Amino acid sequence: MTAFRTLDDAGSLNGRRVLLRVxxxxxxxxxxxxxxxxxxxxxxxxxxxxxxGGKVVLLAHFGxxxxxxxxxxxxxxxxxxxxxxxxxxxxxAQDCVGEPARTAVxxxxxxxxxxxxxxxYHAGEEKNDPAFTAALAENGDLYVNEAFSAAHRxxxxxEGLAHILPAYAGRLMQAELDALTKGLExxxxxxIALVGGAKVSSKIDLLQNLVAKVDIxxxxxxxxxxxxxxxxxxxxxxxCEKDLAQTALRILAAAAAADCRIIxxxxxxxAREFKANAANETVPVDAVPDDAMILDAGPNSVSEIDxxxxxxxxxxxxxxxxxxxxxxxxxxxxxxxxxAADRTRAGRxxxxxxxxxxxxxxxxxxxGEDFSYISTAGGAFLEWLEGKALPGVEALRAKT
Numbered sequence: 001m002t003a004f005r006t007l008d009d010a011g012s013l014n015g016r017r018v019l020l021r022v023x024x025x026x027x028x029x030x031x032x033x034x035x036x037x038x039x040x041x042x043x044x045x046x047x048x049x050x051x052x053g054g055k056v057v058l059l060a061h062f063g064x065x066x067x068x069x070x071x072x073x074x075x076x077x078x079x080x081x082x083x084x085x086x087x088x089x090x091x092x093a094q095d096c097v098g099e100p101a102r103t104a105v106x107x108x109x110x111x112x113x114x115x116x117x118x119x120x121y122h123a124g125e126e127k128n129d130p131a132f133t134a135a136l137a138e139n140g141d142l143y144v145n146e147a148f149s150a151a152h153r154x155x156x157x158x159e160g161l162a163h164i165l166p167a168y169a170g171r172l173m174q175a176e177l178d179a180l181t182k183g184l185e186x187x188x189x190x191x192i193a194l195v196g197g198a199k200v201s202s203k204i205d206l207l208q209n210l211v212a213k214v215d216i217x218x219x220x221x222x223x224x225x226x227x228x229x230x231x232x233x234x235x236x237x238x239x240c241e242k243d244l245a246q247t248a249l250r251i252l253a254a255a256a257a258a259d260c261r262i263i264x265x266x267x268x269x270x271a272r273e274f275k276a277n278a279a280n281e282t283v284p285v286d287a288v289p290d291d292a293m294i295l296d297a298g299p300n301s302v303s304e305i306d307x308x309x310x311x312x313x314x315x316x317x318x319x320x321x322x323x324x325x326x327x328x329x330x331x332x333x334x335x336x337x338x339x340a341a342d343r344t345r346a347g348r349x350x351x352x353x354x355x356x357x358x359x360x361x362x363x364x365x366x367x368g369e370d371f372s373y374i375s376t377a378g379g380a381f382l383e384w385l386e387g388k389a390l391p392g393v394e395a396l397r398a399k400t
Contacts, residue, residue, distance in 0.1 A: 004177055004396045005168045007045070013054035015110050018172065019140030020049065021157050023147040024060040024078050024115075033081040036377065042146050043085050045170040046113060049144070050088070053110040057139055059119055059157045061150070064206065067123030069356060075118050082115065090115055097122065097135035105139045119157045126155050133160035146170030148177075149377035152384075152390030153299040161198030162395035169396050179373030180384055183352035184213055188313035194305070194336070196221030196319030197357065201242050204251075206318070210385040211262075216308050218263045220297055220321035221334070227252070227264055231285050236270065238294040263308055265299030269322070269329060275389060276326040297332035305332075306339045311347065315340055317353035317371075318385060320361040334365040341370035354381035 019237035022042045027034045049056050061092070063073035076092055083090040089112075096116035104114055116139075119125040124132025133156040136189045137143075147150070151173075161167065169177060175367040184191070191214040195203060200223045212216055219227055222239040229240050230248035255262050268285050270292035271278040281381030282298045297305075301321075309315060317340070324330040343349035353362060362368050375381045380390055 003398060004173045004174070004393075005398050007048070007144065007168050007170065008170060008294075009398075010144075010166070010168050013049055013052040016054050017057055017105060017108075018054045018139040019057050019059055019136065019137060019143045019161060019165065019285045021143070021145045021147045021150075022046075022048065023149045024058075024075060024082070024168075025062055025149075026078065028077060031077045033078060036081050036085055038149075039078070039082055039085045041172050041376070042170070043174060045144070045146050047085060048171065050111045050113055055105070055108045055110060056113045057105055057108075057112065058115045059136065060115070060147075061120040061125070061155075061157070062118045063120070064267055065118060065120050067121070067126070069121050073118055073120070075115060079115055082113075086113065088113060088120065093117060095121070096280050097132065097138075101139050111194070113291075118141040119155075126153070128160045130155050130160070133164060137161055137164045140165055142166045144168050144170045145392055145396060146172050147392070148173050148375070149380050151377070151390040152380040152388070154391035158392040162392075167396055173393075173396075175373065176375060176377070179352050179375070182350050182372070183314060183316045184385070188350060190215040190312045191314045191316065192216040192308055192312035193216065193316045194220065194321075195301050195316070196223070196321050196333070198222040198239060200226045200241050203319075203382075204244075204247060205386040205388075206382065207251050208254065209385065210316075211251060211260045212258050213387075214260060214316070216261045216263060216312065217255060218305055218308065220265065220301075220305075221319055223319075224265050225294055226313050227262075228285055231264075234288055234290065235287045235294060236290050236292045238270075238288070238292075256324050261308075263303040263304055265294075265297040266304060267300045268294040269296040269298055269331070271295050271329075274323070274326070277327075277328065280328070295326070296329040299331075302332050302335045305336050309336070309340055309343060312349065315343075315349055315351045315353075316385070317351065317362075318355045318358055318382065320357055324357075324361045324364060330361075330364065333361050337362050337365035337367050339365035341365075344370055344372055354378070354385075
Protein backbone atom coordinates (compact mmCIF):
# COMPACT_ATOMS: atom_id res chain seq x y z
CA MET A 1 0.00 0.00 0.00
CA THR A 2 3.00 2.35 -0.06
CA ALA A 3 1.92 3.46 -3.56
CA PHE A 4 -1.11 5.29 -2.14
CA ARG A 5 -1.43 8.08 0.38
CA THR A 6 -3.60 7.03 3.33
CA LEU A 7 -4.91 8.65 6.51
CA ASP A 8 -1.62 7.65 8.15
CA ASP A 9 0.07 10.26 5.93
CA ALA A 10 -2.38 13.07 6.72
CA GLY A 11 -0.90 14.26 10.02
CA SER A 12 -3.06 15.76 12.73
CA LEU A 13 -6.74 16.10 11.83
CA ASN A 14 -7.72 18.16 14.88
CA GLY A 15 -9.77 21.17 13.84
CA ARG A 16 -9.37 20.42 10.13
CA ARG A 17 -12.28 20.19 7.71
CA VAL A 18 -12.12 16.77 6.07
CA LEU A 19 -14.09 16.32 2.85
CA LEU A 20 -14.84 12.59 3.01
CA ARG A 21 -16.25 11.04 -0.18
CA VAL A 22 -18.39 8.04 0.74
CA UNK A 23 -20.85 5.73 -0.99
CA UNK A 24 -24.30 6.26 0.51
CA UNK A 25 -26.18 5.07 -2.57
CA UNK A 26 -28.13 2.67 -0.35
CA UNK A 27 -31.42 0.91 -1.10
CA UNK A 28 -34.44 2.88 0.12
CA UNK A 29 -38.11 2.07 0.46
CA UNK A 30 -40.78 4.41 1.74
CA UNK A 31 -38.16 6.98 2.69
CA UNK A 32 -36.23 4.51 4.86
CA UNK A 33 -32.91 2.75 4.36
CA UNK A 34 -33.52 -0.99 3.85
CA UNK A 35 -29.87 -2.12 3.83
CA UNK A 36 -27.26 -0.19 5.81
CA UNK A 37 -24.25 -2.26 4.70
CA UNK A 38 -22.55 0.59 2.84
CA UNK A 39 -23.08 2.93 5.79
CA UNK A 40 -21.65 0.37 8.20
CA UNK A 41 -18.55 -0.08 6.05
CA UNK A 42 -17.63 3.62 6.06
CA UNK A 43 -18.52 4.19 9.73
CA UNK A 44 -15.06 3.27 11.12
CA UNK A 45 -13.34 5.96 9.03
CA UNK A 46 -15.91 8.58 10.02
CA UNK A 47 -15.41 7.70 13.69
CA UNK A 48 -11.62 7.76 13.35
CA UNK A 49 -11.58 11.24 11.81
CA UNK A 50 -14.15 12.61 14.25
CA UNK A 51 -12.32 10.97 17.14
CA UNK A 52 -9.20 12.92 16.21
CA GLY A 53 -11.12 16.18 16.30
CA GLY A 54 -11.58 16.43 12.56
CA LYS A 55 -14.70 18.03 11.13
CA VAL A 56 -16.20 15.31 8.93
CA VAL A 57 -17.90 16.76 5.85
CA LEU A 58 -19.49 13.91 3.92
CA LEU A 59 -19.83 14.03 0.14
CA ALA A 60 -21.98 11.44 -1.63
CA HIS A 61 -24.27 10.88 -4.58
CA PHE A 62 -27.66 9.19 -4.66
CA GLY A 63 -29.47 7.89 -7.73
CA UNK A 64 -29.17 9.52 -11.13
CA UNK A 65 -30.73 13.00 -10.93
CA UNK A 66 -28.58 14.16 -13.90
CA UNK A 67 -27.82 17.62 -12.60
CA UNK A 68 -31.36 18.42 -11.42
CA UNK A 69 -32.76 18.66 -7.90
CA UNK A 70 -35.07 15.67 -7.51
CA UNK A 71 -36.69 15.06 -4.09
CA UNK A 72 -36.61 11.29 -4.60
CA UNK A 73 -32.81 11.48 -4.86
CA UNK A 74 -32.22 13.55 -1.72
CA UNK A 75 -29.74 12.22 0.81
CA UNK A 76 -31.69 13.71 3.73
CA UNK A 77 -33.57 10.44 4.50
CA UNK A 78 -30.20 8.72 4.99
CA UNK A 79 -29.30 10.96 7.94
CA UNK A 80 -31.29 9.06 10.59
CA UNK A 81 -29.73 5.70 9.71
CA UNK A 82 -26.27 7.23 9.42
CA UNK A 83 -26.61 8.77 12.89
CA UNK A 84 -27.88 5.50 14.35
CA UNK A 85 -24.96 3.52 12.90
CA UNK A 86 -22.41 6.10 14.08
CA UNK A 87 -24.02 6.57 17.49
CA UNK A 88 -23.66 10.36 17.17
CA UNK A 89 -25.61 13.28 15.68
CA UNK A 90 -25.30 14.00 11.98
CA UNK A 91 -26.17 17.43 10.58
CA UNK A 92 -27.47 17.96 7.06
CA ALA A 93 -27.00 20.76 4.52
CA GLN A 94 -29.50 21.33 1.73
CA ASP A 95 -26.74 21.68 -0.86
CA CYS A 96 -23.14 20.53 -1.31
CA VAL A 97 -21.86 23.94 -2.46
CA GLY A 98 -22.79 27.59 -2.01
CA GLU A 99 -24.27 29.30 1.03
CA PRO A 100 -26.11 26.28 2.53
CA ALA A 101 -22.89 24.25 2.58
CA ARG A 102 -20.69 27.16 3.78
CA THR A 103 -23.05 27.99 6.64
CA ALA A 104 -23.35 24.38 7.79
CA VAL A 105 -19.59 23.79 7.68
CA UNK A 106 -18.89 27.06 9.53
CA UNK A 107 -21.21 25.92 12.34
CA UNK A 108 -19.31 22.68 12.92
CA UNK A 109 -17.35 22.03 16.09
CA UNK A 110 -14.35 19.69 16.18
CA UNK A 111 -15.53 16.07 15.89
CA UNK A 112 -18.86 16.96 14.28
CA UNK A 113 -20.29 15.09 11.30
CA UNK A 114 -22.13 16.84 8.47
CA UNK A 115 -23.73 15.29 5.38
CA UNK A 116 -24.00 17.53 2.32
CA UNK A 117 -26.79 17.09 -0.22
CA UNK A 118 -26.41 14.90 -3.33
CA UNK A 119 -23.41 15.97 -5.42
CA UNK A 120 -25.21 14.83 -8.58
CA TYR A 121 -27.78 17.59 -8.16
CA HIS A 122 -25.14 19.59 -10.03
CA ALA A 123 -24.20 18.83 -13.64
CA GLY A 124 -20.62 19.80 -12.79
CA GLU A 125 -20.22 16.65 -10.69
CA GLU A 126 -20.32 14.10 -13.50
CA LYS A 127 -18.61 16.50 -15.91
CA ASN A 128 -15.74 16.94 -13.41
CA ASP A 129 -16.15 20.66 -13.98
CA PRO A 130 -13.23 22.67 -12.50
CA ALA A 131 -15.49 25.44 -11.19
CA PHE A 132 -17.76 22.98 -9.39
CA THR A 133 -14.76 21.09 -8.04
CA ALA A 134 -13.34 24.35 -6.70
CA ALA A 135 -16.70 25.13 -5.04
CA LEU A 136 -16.62 21.75 -3.29
CA ALA A 137 -13.01 22.31 -2.22
CA GLU A 138 -13.89 25.60 -0.47
CA ASN A 139 -15.40 23.61 2.40
CA GLY A 140 -12.41 21.38 3.10
CA ASP A 141 -8.79 21.48 4.18
CA LEU A 142 -8.09 17.97 2.91
CA TYR A 143 -9.84 15.28 0.91
CA VAL A 144 -10.30 11.60 1.78
CA ASN A 145 -11.78 9.13 -0.70
CA GLU A 146 -13.64 6.22 0.86
CA ALA A 147 -15.77 5.37 -2.19
CA PHE A 148 -13.94 2.71 -4.19
CA SER A 149 -17.28 1.76 -5.73
CA ALA A 150 -17.29 5.12 -7.56
CA ALA A 151 -13.53 5.20 -8.24
CA HIS A 152 -13.99 4.21 -11.89
CA ARG A 153 -15.75 7.54 -12.48
CA UNK A 154 -13.69 10.69 -13.08
CA UNK A 155 -16.19 12.95 -11.32
CA UNK A 156 -15.55 16.12 -9.34
CA UNK A 157 -16.03 14.47 -5.94
CA UNK A 158 -14.24 11.21 -6.82
CA GLU A 159 -11.24 12.49 -8.79
CA GLY A 160 -11.21 16.25 -9.29
CA LEU A 161 -10.85 17.14 -5.59
CA ALA A 162 -7.71 15.01 -5.31
CA HIS A 163 -5.93 17.47 -7.59
CA ILE A 164 -6.89 20.53 -5.53
CA LEU A 165 -6.63 19.41 -1.90
CA PRO A 166 -4.17 17.11 -0.10
CA ALA A 167 -5.74 13.71 -0.89
CA TYR A 168 -5.74 10.39 0.95
CA ALA A 169 -7.38 6.97 0.87
CA GLY A 170 -9.81 6.22 3.69
CA ARG A 171 -9.60 2.96 5.61
CA LEU A 172 -12.16 1.14 3.44
CA MET A 173 -10.44 2.33 0.26
CA GLN A 174 -7.11 1.31 1.78
CA ALA A 175 -8.43 -2.19 2.55
CA GLU A 176 -9.81 -2.49 -0.98
CA LEU A 177 -6.51 -1.46 -2.56
CA ASP A 178 -4.59 -3.83 -0.29
CA ALA A 179 -6.85 -6.70 -1.32
CA LEU A 180 -6.66 -5.90 -5.01
CA THR A 181 -2.88 -5.67 -4.88
CA LYS A 182 -2.77 -9.12 -3.28
CA GLY A 183 -5.28 -10.40 -5.83
CA LEU A 184 -3.62 -9.58 -9.14
CA GLU A 185 -0.99 -6.84 -9.00
CA UNK A 186 1.45 -8.57 -6.65
CA UNK A 187 -0.13 -11.94 -5.83
CA UNK A 188 1.25 -15.09 -4.31
CA UNK A 189 1.34 -17.71 -7.07
CA UNK A 190 -0.16 -19.83 -8.43
CA UNK A 191 -3.18 -17.59 -9.07
CA ILE A 192 -6.58 -19.01 -10.01
CA ALA A 193 -9.41 -16.85 -11.32
CA LEU A 194 -12.99 -18.07 -11.31
CA VAL A 195 -15.22 -16.15 -13.70
CA GLY A 196 -18.90 -16.96 -14.11
CA GLY A 197 -22.05 -15.20 -15.11
CA ALA A 198 -24.43 -15.27 -18.03
CA LYS A 199 -22.65 -13.75 -21.01
CA VAL A 200 -19.19 -13.70 -22.56
CA SER A 201 -20.07 -10.38 -24.22
CA SER A 202 -20.08 -8.57 -20.86
CA LYS A 203 -16.70 -9.97 -19.83
CA ILE A 204 -14.54 -10.14 -22.98
CA ASP A 205 -12.08 -7.51 -21.66
CA LEU A 206 -11.99 -9.28 -18.32
CA LEU A 207 -11.20 -12.69 -19.78
CA GLN A 208 -8.57 -11.28 -22.12
CA ASN A 209 -6.82 -9.53 -19.24
CA LEU A 210 -6.96 -12.51 -16.91
CA VAL A 211 -5.45 -15.07 -19.25
CA ALA A 212 -2.29 -12.94 -19.29
CA LYS A 213 -2.16 -12.60 -15.51
CA VAL A 214 -3.33 -15.83 -13.88
CA ASP A 215 -2.11 -19.42 -13.92
CA ILE A 216 -5.53 -21.10 -13.98
CA UNK A 217 -8.81 -19.67 -15.29
CA UNK A 218 -12.11 -21.36 -14.45
CA UNK A 219 -14.95 -20.33 -16.78
CA UNK A 220 -18.43 -21.15 -15.52
CA UNK A 221 -22.03 -20.05 -15.66
CA UNK A 222 -23.82 -19.32 -18.92
CA UNK A 223 -20.65 -17.99 -20.52
CA UNK A 224 -19.09 -21.47 -20.35
CA UNK A 225 -21.74 -22.64 -22.83
CA UNK A 226 -20.35 -20.31 -25.48
CA UNK A 227 -16.90 -21.85 -25.03
CA UNK A 228 -18.32 -25.37 -25.17
CA UNK A 229 -20.20 -24.47 -28.37
CA UNK A 230 -16.99 -23.01 -29.84
CA UNK A 231 -15.32 -26.36 -29.20
CA UNK A 232 -18.00 -28.12 -31.21
CA UNK A 233 -20.15 -29.41 -28.35
CA UNK A 234 -23.95 -29.27 -28.57
CA UNK A 235 -25.48 -27.21 -25.76
CA UNK A 236 -29.17 -27.84 -26.46
CA UNK A 237 -31.37 -24.91 -25.48
CA UNK A 238 -28.79 -23.44 -23.09
CA UNK A 239 -28.04 -19.73 -22.95
CA CYS A 240 -25.27 -19.39 -25.52
CA GLU A 241 -23.83 -16.51 -27.56
CA LYS A 242 -23.05 -18.50 -30.67
CA ASP A 243 -21.95 -15.40 -32.56
CA LEU A 244 -19.03 -15.11 -30.12
CA ALA A 245 -17.60 -18.54 -30.87
CA GLN A 246 -14.57 -17.07 -32.63
CA THR A 247 -14.00 -14.69 -29.72
CA ALA A 248 -14.06 -17.65 -27.35
CA LEU A 249 -11.53 -19.52 -29.50
CA ARG A 250 -9.25 -16.46 -29.53
CA ILE A 251 -9.39 -16.31 -25.74
CA LEU A 252 -8.54 -20.01 -25.52
CA ALA A 253 -5.61 -19.48 -27.90
CA ALA A 254 -4.38 -16.50 -25.90
CA ALA A 255 -4.53 -18.58 -22.74
CA ALA A 256 -2.49 -21.35 -24.34
CA ALA A 257 0.10 -18.83 -25.49
CA ALA A 258 0.31 -17.37 -21.96
CA ASP A 259 0.53 -20.82 -20.34
CA CYS A 260 -2.77 -20.21 -18.55
CA ARG A 261 -4.74 -23.39 -17.93
CA ILE A 262 -8.43 -23.10 -18.77
CA ILE A 263 -10.98 -25.16 -16.85
CA UNK A 264 -14.39 -25.59 -18.46
CA UNK A 265 -17.20 -27.83 -17.21
CA UNK A 266 -16.78 -31.53 -18.00
CA UNK A 267 -20.29 -32.40 -16.85
CA UNK A 268 -23.45 -30.38 -16.40
CA UNK A 269 -26.75 -30.38 -14.59
CA UNK A 270 -29.47 -29.93 -17.23
CA ALA A 271 -33.21 -29.32 -17.10
CA ARG A 272 -36.07 -28.64 -19.49
CA GLU A 273 -37.45 -25.74 -17.43
CA PHE A 274 -35.78 -22.70 -15.94
CA LYS A 275 -37.33 -22.83 -12.49
CA ALA A 276 -36.49 -23.94 -8.97
CA ASN A 277 -36.55 -27.69 -8.38
CA ALA A 278 -37.17 -28.45 -12.05
CA ALA A 279 -36.65 -32.09 -13.00
CA ASN A 280 -32.96 -32.43 -13.86
CA GLU A 281 -30.18 -34.83 -14.69
CA THR A 282 -26.39 -34.75 -14.79
CA VAL A 283 -24.74 -35.50 -18.15
CA PRO A 284 -21.28 -35.16 -19.73
CA VAL A 285 -20.95 -31.85 -21.59
CA ASP A 286 -20.73 -33.71 -24.90
CA ALA A 287 -24.08 -35.39 -24.27
CA VAL A 288 -26.45 -32.50 -23.54
CA PRO A 289 -29.95 -33.37 -24.86
CA ASP A 290 -31.27 -31.13 -27.63
CA ASP A 291 -34.33 -30.16 -25.60
CA ALA A 292 -32.43 -29.39 -22.34
CA MET A 293 -30.52 -26.42 -20.99
CA ILE A 294 -27.37 -26.36 -18.86
CA LEU A 295 -28.17 -24.72 -15.51
CA ASP A 296 -25.17 -25.73 -13.38
CA ALA A 297 -21.79 -27.39 -13.47
CA GLY A 298 -21.82 -31.05 -12.47
CA PRO A 299 -20.02 -32.82 -9.60
CA ASN A 300 -17.03 -33.89 -11.70
CA SER A 301 -16.53 -30.27 -12.74
CA VAL A 302 -16.68 -29.19 -9.10
CA SER A 303 -14.07 -31.80 -8.18
CA GLU A 304 -11.75 -30.42 -10.87
CA ILE A 305 -12.31 -26.85 -9.67
CA ASP A 306 -11.69 -27.81 -6.03
CA UNK A 307 -8.44 -29.56 -7.02
CA UNK A 308 -7.32 -26.44 -8.88
CA UNK A 309 -8.14 -24.27 -5.86
CA UNK A 310 -5.98 -26.61 -3.79
CA UNK A 311 -3.04 -25.87 -6.11
CA UNK A 312 -3.46 -22.10 -5.84
CA UNK A 313 -2.16 -19.55 -3.36
CA UNK A 314 -4.47 -16.77 -4.58
CA UNK A 315 -8.07 -16.84 -5.83
CA UNK A 316 -9.92 -14.05 -7.64
CA UNK A 317 -13.66 -14.72 -8.06
CA UNK A 318 -16.25 -12.89 -10.17
CA UNK A 319 -19.57 -14.51 -11.05
CA UNK A 320 -21.45 -17.73 -10.15
CA UNK A 321 -20.94 -21.17 -11.71
CA UNK A 322 -24.63 -21.73 -12.40
CA UNK A 323 -28.15 -20.43 -11.85
CA UNK A 324 -27.46 -20.12 -8.12
CA UNK A 325 -30.74 -18.32 -7.45
CA UNK A 326 -32.61 -21.56 -8.19
CA UNK A 327 -32.24 -24.76 -6.18
CA UNK A 328 -30.73 -27.22 -6.90
CA UNK A 329 -28.75 -25.33 -9.55
CA UNK A 330 -26.78 -23.54 -6.83
CA UNK A 331 -24.85 -26.68 -5.92
CA UNK A 332 -21.63 -26.03 -7.87
CA UNK A 333 -21.33 -22.41 -6.74
CA UNK A 334 -21.99 -23.34 -3.12
CA UNK A 335 -19.56 -26.25 -3.13
CA UNK A 336 -16.69 -24.31 -4.73
CA UNK A 337 -17.31 -21.29 -2.49
CA UNK A 338 -17.24 -23.40 0.66
CA UNK A 339 -14.08 -25.19 -0.47
CA ALA A 340 -12.36 -21.84 -1.12
CA ALA A 341 -13.54 -20.58 2.27
CA ASP A 342 -12.11 -23.67 3.98
CA ARG A 343 -8.73 -23.08 2.33
CA THR A 344 -8.85 -19.40 3.30
CA ARG A 345 -9.65 -20.14 6.94
CA ALA A 346 -6.76 -22.63 6.99
CA GLY A 347 -4.39 -19.87 5.88
CA ARG A 348 -3.62 -21.58 2.58
CA UNK A 349 -5.42 -19.21 0.22
CA UNK A 350 -5.81 -15.46 -0.29
CA UNK A 351 -9.34 -15.11 -1.68
CA UNK A 352 -10.63 -11.90 -3.24
CA UNK A 353 -14.15 -11.69 -4.68
CA UNK A 354 -16.38 -8.95 -6.00
CA UNK A 355 -19.44 -8.01 -8.04
CA UNK A 356 -23.11 -7.95 -7.07
CA UNK A 357 -24.01 -11.50 -8.12
CA UNK A 358 -20.80 -12.80 -6.59
CA UNK A 359 -21.49 -11.23 -3.20
CA UNK A 360 -25.04 -12.61 -3.27
CA UNK A 361 -23.77 -16.07 -4.25
CA UNK A 362 -21.13 -16.19 -1.52
CA UNK A 363 -23.63 -15.00 1.08
CA UNK A 364 -26.03 -17.66 -0.18
CA UNK A 365 -23.27 -20.23 0.38
CA UNK A 366 -22.81 -18.92 3.92
CA UNK A 367 -19.19 -17.87 3.38
CA GLY A 368 -19.58 -14.10 2.98
CA GLU A 369 -17.39 -13.52 6.03
CA ASP A 370 -14.80 -16.19 5.26
CA PHE A 371 -13.06 -14.86 2.15
CA SER A 372 -9.98 -12.67 2.58
CA TYR A 373 -11.83 -9.76 1.00
CA ILE A 374 -15.19 -9.29 -0.68
CA SER A 375 -15.68 -6.10 -2.67
CA THR A 376 -19.16 -4.63 -2.92
CA ALA A 377 -18.01 -2.35 -5.75
CA GLY A 378 -19.52 -3.79 -8.91
CA GLY A 379 -18.38 -1.57 -11.79
CA ALA A 380 -15.10 -0.49 -10.20
CA PHE A 381 -14.16 -4.05 -9.27
CA LEU A 382 -14.91 -5.30 -12.78
CA GLU A 383 -12.89 -2.51 -14.43
CA TRP A 384 -9.97 -3.28 -12.13
CA LEU A 385 -10.18 -6.96 -13.14
CA GLU A 386 -10.17 -5.81 -16.76
CA GLY A 387 -6.85 -4.08 -16.14
CA LYS A 388 -8.21 -0.56 -16.51
CA ALA A 389 -6.86 2.39 -14.52
CA LEU A 390 -9.46 3.78 -12.09
CA PRO A 391 -9.37 7.61 -12.02
CA GLY A 392 -10.35 7.88 -8.36
CA VAL A 393 -7.56 5.50 -7.40
CA GLU A 394 -4.89 6.94 -9.68
CA ALA A 395 -5.46 10.38 -8.13
CA LEU A 396 -4.44 8.98 -4.72
CA ARG A 397 -1.10 7.60 -5.85
CA ALA A 398 1.84 8.93 -3.87
CA LYS A 399 3.97 11.32 -5.90
CA THR A 400 7.53 10.03 -6.35
